[in-house]
Every structure is written in C-alpha cells, then in structure tokens.
Amino acid sequence: xxxxxxxxxxxxxxxxxxxxxxxxxxxxxxxxxxxxxxxxxxxxxxxxxxxxxxxxxxxxxxxxxxxxxxxxxxxxxxxxxxxxxxxxxxxxxxxxxxxxxxxxxxxxxxxxxxxxxxxxxxxxxxxxxxxxxxxxxxxxxxxxxxxxxxxxxxxxxxxxxxxxxxxxxxxxxxxxxxxxxxxxxxxxxxxxxxxxxxxxxxxxxxxxxxxxxxxxxxxxxxxxxxxxxxxxxxxxxxxxx
Amino acid sequence: xxxxxxxxxxxxxxxxxxxxxxxxxxxxxxxxxxxxxxxxxxxxxxxxxxxxxxxxxxxxxxxxxxxxxxxxxxxxxxxxxxxxxxxxxxxxxxxxxxxxxxxxxxxxxxxxxxxxxxxxxxxxxxxxxxxxxxxxxxxxxxxxxxxxxxxxxxxxxxxxxxxxxxxxxxxxxxxxxxxxxxxxxxxxxxxxxxxxxxxxxxxxxxxxxxxxxxxxxxxxxxxxxxxxxxxxxxxxxxxxxxxxxxxxxxxxxxxxxxxxxxxxxxxxxxxxxxxxxxxxxxxxxxxxxxxxxxxxxxxxxxxxxxxxxxxxx
Numbered sequence: 158x159x160x161x162x163x164x165x166x167x168x169x170x171x172x173x174x175x176x177x178x179x180x181x182x183x184x185x186x187x188x189x190x191x192x193x194x195x196x197x198x199x200x201x202x203x204x205x206x207x208x209x210x211x212x213x214x215x216x217x218x219x220x221x222x223x224x225x226x227x228x229x230x231x232x233x234x235x236x237x238x239x240x241x242x243x244x245x246x247x248x249x250x251x252x253x254x255x256x257x258x259x260x261x262x263x264x265x266x267x268x269x270x271x272x273x274x275x276x277x278x279x280x281x282x283x284x285x286x287x288x289x290x291x292x293x294x295x296x297x298x299x300x301x302x303x304x305x306x307x308x309x310x311x312x313x314x315x316x317x318x319x320x321x322x323x324x325x326x327x328x329x330x331x332x333x334x335x336x337x338x339x340x341x342x343x344x345x346x347x348x349x350x351x352x353x354x355x356x357x358x359x360x361x362x363x364x365x366x367x368x369x370x371x372x373x374x375x376x377x378x379x380x381x382x383x384x385x386x387x388x389x390x391x392x393x394x395x396x397x398x
Numbered sequence: 399x400x401x402x403x404x405x406x407x408x409x410x411x412x413x414x415x416x417x418x419x420x421x422x423x424x425x426x427x428x429x430x431x432x433x434x435x436x437x438x439x440x441x442x443x444x445x446x447x448x449x450x451x452x453x454x455x456x457x458x459x460x461x462x463x464x465x466x467x468x469x470x471x472x473x474x475x476x477x478x479x480x481x482x483x484x485x486x487x488x489x490x491x492x493x494x495x496x497x498x499x500x501x502x503x504x505x506x507x508x509x510x511x512x513x514x515x516x517x518x519x520x521x522x523x524x525x526x527x528x529x530x531x532x533x534x535x536x537x538x539x540x541x542x543x544x545x546x547x548x549x550x551x552x553x554x555x556x557x558x559x560x561x562x563x564x565x566x567x568x569x570x571x572x573x574x575x576x577x578x579x580x581x582x583x584x585x586x587x588x589x590x591x592x593x594x595x596x597x598x599x600x601x602x603x604x605x606x607x608x609x610x611x612x613x614x615x616x617x618x619x620x621x622x623x624x625x626x627x628x629x630x631x632x633x634x635x636x637x638x639x640x641x642x643x644x645x646x647x648x649x650x651x652x653x654x655x656x657x658x659x660x661x662x663x664x665x666x667x668x669x670x671x672x673x674x675x676x677x678x679x680x681x682x683x684x685x686x687x688x689x690x691x692x693x694x695x696x697x698x699x700x701x702x703x704x705x706x707x708x709x710x711x
Contacts, residue, residue, distance in 0.1 A: 181411030
C-alpha cells in the first residue's frame with residue numbers, strides 16, 4: 158500500500174506538506190489532532206497535581222488561604238482573565254481565517270493573540286512585583302509587611318470576628334508557595350505559547366499554509382486554549398475564594 | 399475530519415471542516431466575559447450566609463466555592479467545545495480529554511477524601527502514638543518525646559531529651575553561650591532566675607507580662623517587645639531543657655568561682671523551699687540583663703524627676 162501511494166499520481170495534487178508516511182490529508186490531520194489532544198490530556202494531569210496540592214493545603218490551613226487570597230489583587234486577576242479569554246477568541250479566529258484561506262487575517266489574529274499573551278505577562282509582572290514589595294514570598298522567604306490596619310472585612314465581610322488583621326495567620330507562606338508555583342508554571346506555559354505562536358505566524362507569512370493545510374495553526378491554537386483553560390480554574394481558586 | 403451537516407462532503411481525502419462565523423465566536427467570547435464578571439461579583443456575596451439564614455461562617459464557605467467552580471466549569475466547557483472544536487471533533491479525541499479530566503477527578507477526590515477526614519474515624523488506633531492498651535510508645539517509633547505531646551499520667555515513656563527539646567523550639571530564638579539571637583543568650587539563665595519563674599515564663603511569657611511581673615516586663619521591653627510564644631512543654635520537659643542549658647552553658651557570669659557552682663548545684667537539685675537563687679539586687683538589674691556574658695554595660699541612673707507641686711485647690 159505504501160509504495161502504491163508513493164507512486165499514486167493523486168498525491169501530487171496535494172502539496173509537499175502532505176508527508177510521505179500519510180496517505181491522505183485527512184489521515185495526517187487526524188493524527189496531528191490526536192497527538193495534540195493526548196498532549197493536552199497530559200497537561201491536564203500535570204496541573205492536576207498542583208491543584209490537588211492546593212486542595213490538600215486548603216483543607217489543612219483554611220484561614221491561611223483566606224488571608225493569603227485577600228492579599229491578591231482581584232482586579233488585576235480579573236483583567237488577566239479577560240485578556241486570556243480574548244486571546245482564546247483571537248486564536249480561534251486565526252484558525253478560522255486559516256481554514257478560510259485568508260492569509261493576512263490569519264497573521265493579524267495570530268499577532269493579536271501574541272499581543273494579548275504579552276499583556277498577560279506584563280500584568281503578571283506587576284502582580285509579582287507587588288508581592289515582592291510586601292515580602293509575600295514562598296516558604297522561608299516569607300516576610301510580610303502588609304499587616305498594619307489591613308482589613309479583610311471589605312472583601313469578605315462575613316469572616317467572623319476579623320474586622321482588622323494585625324498579623325497574617327501562621328502557614329500563610331504555604332499559600333504563597335502554592336500561588337507562585339501554580340501561576341509561575343502557568344506563566345512559563347504562556348511564554349512557551351508565545352514562542353510557538355510566533356513560529357506559526359512566521360510560517361504563515363512564509364506561505365506554508367493554504368486552504369487544504371492549516372493543521373499547525375489549529376494545533377498551536379489548541380495548546381493556547383489549554384493555557385486559557387488552566388487560568389480559568391486558577392483565577393477563582395487563588396483570587397476569589 | 400468531516401462534519402455531516404448541510405452540504406455534501408467530497409470524498410477526496412482532503413480535510414473539510416465546518417467553518418464557524420465570526421459572530422459565533424464573538425458570541426462565545428461574550429458569554430465567557432459575562433461569566434467572568436459573574437464569578438467575580440459572586441465572590442463578594444456571602445452565599446453561605448444567604449443559604450444558611452445568616453449564620454456566620456469562618457473563612458469561605460462551601461457554597462461560594464461551589465458557585466465559583468460551577469462557573470469555571472461552564473467557561474471551560476465553552477472553550478473546549480467551541481473554541482477547541484471538540485464538539486465537532488472525532489469522538490476519540492473527546493474520550494482522551496474527558497478521560498484525563500476524570501482521572502484528575504479521581505486523584506482529587508481520593509486525596510481530599512483522605513485529608514479532609516483525618517482523625518474522624520472511631521478507630522481507637524487512629525492517630526495515636528501511645529498504644530492505648532499497654533501505654534507504651536508505638537513500637538519502632540519515636541526514640542524521644544514528641545514535641546508538644548501531652549502525656550497522660552502513668553504512661554511509660556522515655557525520659558525527656560532536653561537537648562532535642564531545646565533544638566525543637568528554643569533554638570529558633572535562643573543560643574546557649576552564642577550571644578543574643580532573637581531572645582537572650584540562655585547561658586547561666588538558671589542562676590539568674592528561679593526555677594519557678596522559668597517554668598512560668600517558658601510556659602506562657604505573655605501571661606507573666608500581663609500579670610505585671612517586673613522581670614518579665616523588663617525583658618519584654620529589652621527585647622523590642624518581641625513576644626515569646628507559649629511553649630507547650632510539660633514541667634518534666636521544661637526541667638529537662640533547663641538541665642540541658644546548664645550542661646551546655648555553665649555558670650552565670652555575674653558571680654565568679656565557687657558561688658556560681660553552688661548556685662548550679664542548687665538549681666539542679668531543686669529547691670524545696672522555693673528560695674530564689676541569688677536574685678541580683680534591683681539597682682543592677684538592667685545591667686545584668688544587658689551583660690549576658692559580654693562587656694559590662696553601666697546604665698546611668700537618671701536624676702529623679704522634680705516632684706510636681708500639689709494642684710492648688
């Protein structure tokens with residue numbers, strides 16, 4: 158069969174993008190998709206470990222988690238969430254443009270996705286800077302300076318008897334350990350995603366894609382959507398509750 | 399990948415997909431942004447309080463958590479089904495992804511099922527370190543006392559290890575002969591203070607300070623009002639720590655030679671009459687605290703303030 162398809166004149170009607178070990182574009186496309194979904198499944202399990210760690214320590218030190226999450230800026234976190242959602246939209250639109258053989262639009266939407274990704278990292282940088290300033294660092298480096306006159310009441314007014322906080326609860330450094338590892342690992346995924354998207358953008362500019370072959374755009378967008386998915390869960394767990 | 403909707407799909411081996419309109423994707427984005435606003439807004443509302451008729455809840459309750467996760471899952475579903483096209487994709491890809499989520503769920507459920515229910519069983523051996531039947535420490539277990547352990551009377555346990563007890567808690571802030579750390583250098587402390595005072599101060603320094611004990615208050619002021627946390631050691635354990643301090647730190651620096659040795663002997667043997675061991679006279683009090691084995695510091699006494707005249711009636 159394989160030698161037949163090598164000589165099969167029909168193969169020539171597809172471009173050089175149809176790799177020799179695939180018989181048809183559909184086969185190539187479906188293989189690529191399956192490969193990507195398997196990778197995404199691994200990513201889900203990868204982050205699941207950290208989410209379970211979050212769960213365990215939350216059960217053990219609930220007051221530390223409440224106090225720790227009150228130190229995070231919901232507005233910045235909320236803006237970051239919207240930035241990533243918009244970037245998911247532009248990524249889906251990039252795939253759509255590639256599917257519709259609109260090369261310029263594809264580049265535009267990929268560019269927009271990259272810009273959103275950078276915005277996310279910039280906002281994250283400011284968030285981290287605020288944490289460093291206040292000494293809210295993980296583990297042994299936790300030396301908070303946010304104590305005086307801070308109230309949790311305006312955020313979670315129903316916390317019984319805690320109108321004014323004069324000291325963060327013990328084990329709050331555990332919350333920040335988990336915060337930095339989770340958001341840091343997610344941030345690394347965003348950075349890698351930027352690299353991948355830039356590569357796909359360059360390939361698109363080079364004219365690698367056409368109406369029959371836009372698989373890499375689809376695959377890269379799938380990775381990017383997963384980065385968004387992780388943040389959709391990170392945001393409420395770390396910032397809101 | 400082909401979708402079996404409106405038009406005929408040419409069977410030429412090429413990839414044919416249903417291309418959604420920009421409006422469609424825009425609609426999904428709008429829904430996602432709306433749900434984001436919803437989840438942020440709901441985090442400011444005490445849903446547990448509403449549900450449980452205003453009962454005050456410590457920390458964040460289950461309903462807020464539940465609503466947050468529900469909204470997050472809705473958003474995630476929208477992204478997965480429509481942005482990632484899983485709805486139109488081959489069933490096997492969906493199986494792979496959903497399978498991963500299910501396994502993550504098992505991981506989560508079983509781990510938290512353990513963590514959240516620790517100590518809740520009626521198993522008489524659950525969480526014990528002393529065998530309830532024989533009163534002996536669990537076989538193959540800890541060689542010395544467990545820090546902070548409250549021992550019941552009559553249980554057969556090893557005598558407290560003063561060095562280990564010191565390292566476990568005291569060593570964080572005190573040295574013995576190594577200078578001031580966070581709290582004072584404890585070398586010779588058993589000659590400076592009575593055993594009763596030390597037992598009380600170590601157990602709860604803040605209680606002593608609150609009750610107005612002069613020495614305790616002066617120490618508190620001297621060390622920048624850094625509170626010494628209450629030490630949950632039994633009397634026997636504290637005595638073991640003090641004995642360890644004497645072994646390592648030797649005699650006090652205030653009195654030279656034989657007098658100091660006598661003081662130590664008195665301290666070790668314990669004083670039945672609870673007589674204070676050579677309490678320093680009041681006017682060298684501050685200097686003694688400041689000394690701690692280093693260059694003697696002399697504190698000049700301030701001239702007493704002018705007596706205020708009686709108010710004119």
